Amino acid sequence: MSRAFVFPGQGSQAIGMGRALAEAYPAARAVFEEVDEALEERLSALIWEGAIEDLTLTQNAQPAIMATSMAALAALEAEGLGMAHVSFVAGHSLGEYSALCAAGAIDLADTARLLRIRGAAMQEAVPVGVGAMAAVLGLDYDAVVAVAAEAAGDEVCQVANDNDPAQVVISGHKDAVERACEIAKAKGAKRALLLPVSAPFHCALMEPAAAVMGEALAGVVVRDPIVPVVVNVRAEAVEEADRVRALLVAQVTGEVRWRESVQWLVGAGVTDYWEIGAGKALSGMIKRIERETEQRAIGTPEDIAALKG
Incomplete structure (x- = not known):
C-alpha cells in the first residue's frame, strides 16, 4: 500500500483549529509559535480565539491553514507516523505550500511569510466586487x-x-x-x-499577484523536496527546486488540476490518503474521484490516537 499526505486549501478554516494539537503535542505548539514569530503577530490567537470573519480574510486564512497542517504533521512525526511513511505529497491551492513545507522544500517561517504575501497580493489584485x-x-x-x-x-x-x-x-x-x-x-x-x-482566484485577473509572488519566491531558499510533490498546474510529480519555484508562480493564475492530480497519484499506486490539517474537503473529493481508495482526516489528537489504536 502506497500513501500520500494531502493538504487542504482555503475554505477549511475554523476557529479553534489546531488548538487541541498544540495542547497535546509540544512539537505542534512550536509550529504555531514559529509562525507567530515569522509574521510578527499572534496569528495563533486569531486562529483559536478570534472572529471567523477575520480568520477568513485571505491574508490570514492562508498562513493559518498552513500552520494547522504543519502542526498536525509535527504531531504525526512525534508519534513516528510522519514523512518517512509517504511516497508523495500534494496540496490544493495554498495547500501546495503546506505540501512543499512538509517535504522540506521551503522552511516553515518562509512558507508563512510567502502565504501572507500571497494572500494580500491576491486580495489586492482585483477590486472588491469586480x-x-x-x-x-x-x-x-x-x-x-x-x-x-x-x-x-x-x-x-x-x-x-x-x-x-x-x-x-x-x-x-x-x-x-x-x-x-x-x-x-x-x-x-x-x-x-x-x-x-473575496477575489477571483486562479484566473488571468490574478496576473498582478503572480508578479508579486515571482519577486517573493526569488528571495527565499527553495530546495529539492525529500518526496515528490504532485503540483496543481501540472498534475504530476515534481522533484526539482527550480521547477517548484516557477510552478508556484504559475499556480497563481493557473488551474488547480486536483482531479487529474489524484488520478496521477492513483496511477502511481497510491491507495491511502491522509488529509493533514483542518477539515475533510479533500477526502470527499478523493473518494468521488476514485472510490477504491482509503481516506483519513488528521486534525486532532483523537485522529492520531485512532491511527495508533
Whole structure:
C-alpha cells in the first residue's frame, strides 16, 4: 500500500483549529509559535480565539491553514507516523505550500511569510466586487470549459479548480461568471452557485499577484523536496527546486488540476490518503474521484490516537 499526505486549501478554516494539537503535542505548539514569530503577530490567537470573519480574510486564512497542517504533521512525526511513511505529497491551492513545507522544500517561517504575501497580493489584485467565483455541479470538466468560454465575451471567465467529477469551479469577472452560471444551468448543471470568496482566484485577473509572488519566491531558499510533490498546474510529480519555484508562480493564475492530480497519484499506486490539517474537503473529493481508495482526516489528537489504536 502506497500513501500520500494531502493538504487542504482555503475554505477549511475554523476557529479553534489546531488548538487541541498544540495542547497535546509540544512539537505542534512550536509550529504555531514559529509562525507567530515569522509574521510578527499572534496569528495563533486569531486562529483559536478570534472572529471567523477575520480568520477568513485571505491574508490570514492562508498562513493559518498552513500552520494547522504543519502542526498536525509535527504531531504525526512525534508519534513516528510522519514523512518517512509517504511516497508523495500534494496540496490544493495554498495547500501546495503546506505540501512543499512538509517535504522540506521551503522552511516553515518562509512558507508563512510567502502565504501572507500571497494572500494580500491576491486580495489586492482585483477590486472588491469586480471578480467572482462559482461552483458548477453536475457537468463534466469539458462541458464547464465550454460554458466558461461561451460566457466570457471580452471578459475573463475560466476554470479555476477541477475538483472532482461532480464539481468544477470557475473564476473571472463577476458579470461573466454570473452569465456562466445561467448557461451551465441551461445545459443541465444540477447547481451553479456563486462562492463566498473575496477575489477571483486562479484566473488571468490574478496576473498582478503572480508578479508579486515571482519577486517573493526569488528571495527565499527553495530546495529539492525529500518526496515528490504532485503540483496543481501540472498534475504530476515534481522533484526539482527550480521547477517548484516557477510552478508556484504559475499556480497563481493557473488551474488547480486536483482531479487529474489524484488520478496521477492513483496511477502511481497510491491507495491511502491522509488529509493533514483542518477539515475533510479533500477526502470527499478523493473518494468521488476514485472510490477504491482509503481516506483519513488528521486534525486532532483523537485522529492520531485512532491511527495508533
